Amino acid sequence: MWHSHANTSPVVEAWTTYRTGHAGRWTPEALLAAKGRDRVSVVIPARNEEATIGAIVATIRRDLVEHVPLVDEILVVDSRSTDATAEVARRAGARVVSQDRMTRGLPRMEGKGDALWAGLAATTGDLVAFVDGDLHEFSSHFVTGLLGPMLTDQSVEFVKGFYHRPLNGPVSVEADGGGRVTELAARPLINLFFPELAGFVQPLAGEYAGRRRTLERVPFVSGYGVEIGMLIDLVDLVGLDALAQVDLGERKHRHQSSEALGRMAAQIMVTAWSRMYRRGLATEPLPPSTLLTQFRRGGHDALPNLDREIAVTETAVTERPPLASLRSAVAA
Ligand SMILES: O=c1ccn([C@@H]2O[C@H](COP(=O)(O)OP(=O)(O)O)[C@@H](O)[C@H]2O)c(=O)[nH]1
Numbered sequence: 032m033w034h035s036h037a038n039t040s041p042v043v044e045a046w047t048t049y050r051t052g053h054a055g056r057w058t059p060e061a062l063l064a065a066k067g068r069d070r071v072s073v074v075i076p077a078r079n080e081e082a083t084i085g086a087i088v089a090t091i092r093r094d095l096v097e098h099v100p101l102v103d104e105i106l107v108v109d110s111r112s113t114d115a116t117a118e119v120a121r122r123a124g125a126r127v128v129s130q131d132r133m134t135r136g137l138p139r140m141e142g143k144g145d146a147l148w149a150g151l152a153a154t155t156g157d158l159v160a161f162v163d164g165d166l167h168e169f170s171s172h173f174v175t176g177l178l179g180p181m182l183t184d185q186s187v188e189f190v191k192g193f194y195h196r197p198l199n200g201p202v203s204v205e206a207d208g209g210g211r212v213t214e215l216a217a218r219p220l221i222n223l224f225f226p227e228l229a230g231f232v233q234p235l236a237g238e239y240a241g242r243r244r245t246l247e248r249v250p251f252v253s254g255y256g257v258e259i260g261m262l263i264d265l266v267d268l269v270g271l272d273a274l275a276q277v278d279l280g281e282r283k284h285r286h287q288s289s290e291a292l293g294r295m296a297a298q299i300m301v302t303a304w305s306r307m308y309r310r311g312l313a314t315e316p317l318p319p320s321t322l323l324t325q326f327r328r329g330g331h332d333a334l335p336n337l338d339r340e341i342a343v344t345e346t347a348v349t350e351r352p353p354l355a356s357l358r359s360a361v362a363a
């Protein structure tokens with residue numbers, strides 16, 4: 032049953048109409064003309080992505096460095112990979128830095144958010160596009176679509192991609208089954224507690240781009256809290272009208288298990304809680320617990336009455352401070 036549009040906030044409806052574009056609207060040549068003196072960096076966080084990272088880097092290099100020099104640097108952040116990710120990425124033409132080398136001397140942090148922060152620190156582009164490294168059938172319109180709104184409209188500070196997300200099961204593909212954490216956790220959380228962001232079709236999408244001057248003014252939440260944390264921090268910093276989204280068509284990527292997505296959802300909820308505290312909607316900075324207990328069928332440590340193994344995970348998140356604050360501290 033479709034609910035009437037009446038229950039969509041007029042602000043969100045206007046924003047969704049006015050600040051939503053389509054990747055096909057901008058050709059690499061048109062963006063090169065619009066680019067002027069701006070430099071463009073692409074950052075790809077990659078943990079054990081040897082199977083997909085090469086094609087993604089090669090496609091960006093072929094279309095957007097060699098054919099049309101729109102992208103000035105392609106950086107892959109090796110996020111503690113134990114496979115040949117770094118070598119495959121280098122061979123495909125990317126610069127590769129290790130997350131841990133970029134953050135040496137700082138407290139150790141975990142996960143994707145830390146890798147992205149390291150990538151921002153290791154690049155110099157005025158515009159920075161982030162693309163996940165586990166994408167299948169990657170096309171360079173993912174990058175031109177993210178850059179289009181900012182290269183043609185100075186009032187846009189940040190662009191989030193959205194797409195249809197098929198879920199590739201073992202025997203069949205569910206056309207819109209992907210984005211499970213988005214549909215079951217992030218979207219309800221956003222609509223109930225951060226409703227001004229309800230117009231984002233894919234709030235957790237790993238493909239997004241921003242102006243460095245803005246990206247360096249927000250913290251990067253560690254782990255999988257980085258995307259929801261960034262959206263909330265950006266709307267507070269620059270306002271909804273400076274944010275945009277762009278239709279990238281369809282996205283296929285490697286799917287994690289439900290158990291792994293449960294841990295991801297918990298990190299997203301802890302991040303949302305911390306932003307609710309900052310907005311005065313929660314009385315404590317941390318929820319009552321940040322431990323997640325999950326039950327795993329069988330296992331060598333199965334408990335007698337449960338016939339299941341108990342897996343307990345710490346889902347608290349930390350965050351890297353805005354890069355600009357570190358720079359000013361170092362400069363002082
Ligand atoms: O500690 C981490 C976890 C993930 N990733 C990368 O972040 C992207 C998205 O992560 P993942 O695929 O695990 O999330 P999903 O797409 O399944 O939600 C991928 O390129 C991962 O290699 C990373 O660099 N470091």
Ligand SMILES: O=C(O)[C@@H](COP(=O)(O)O)O[C@H]1O[C@H](CO)[C@@H](O)[C@H](O)[C@H]1O
Pocket residue numbers: 143163196198208209210211212213214235236237238255256257258259285286287292295
């Ligand atoms: O959207 C989601 O539900 C999750 C899982 O996607 P799938 O159910 O495996 O398609 O993936 C997103 O969340 C991650 C955490 O924020 C991001 O890093 C991923 O890029 C994004 O795809």
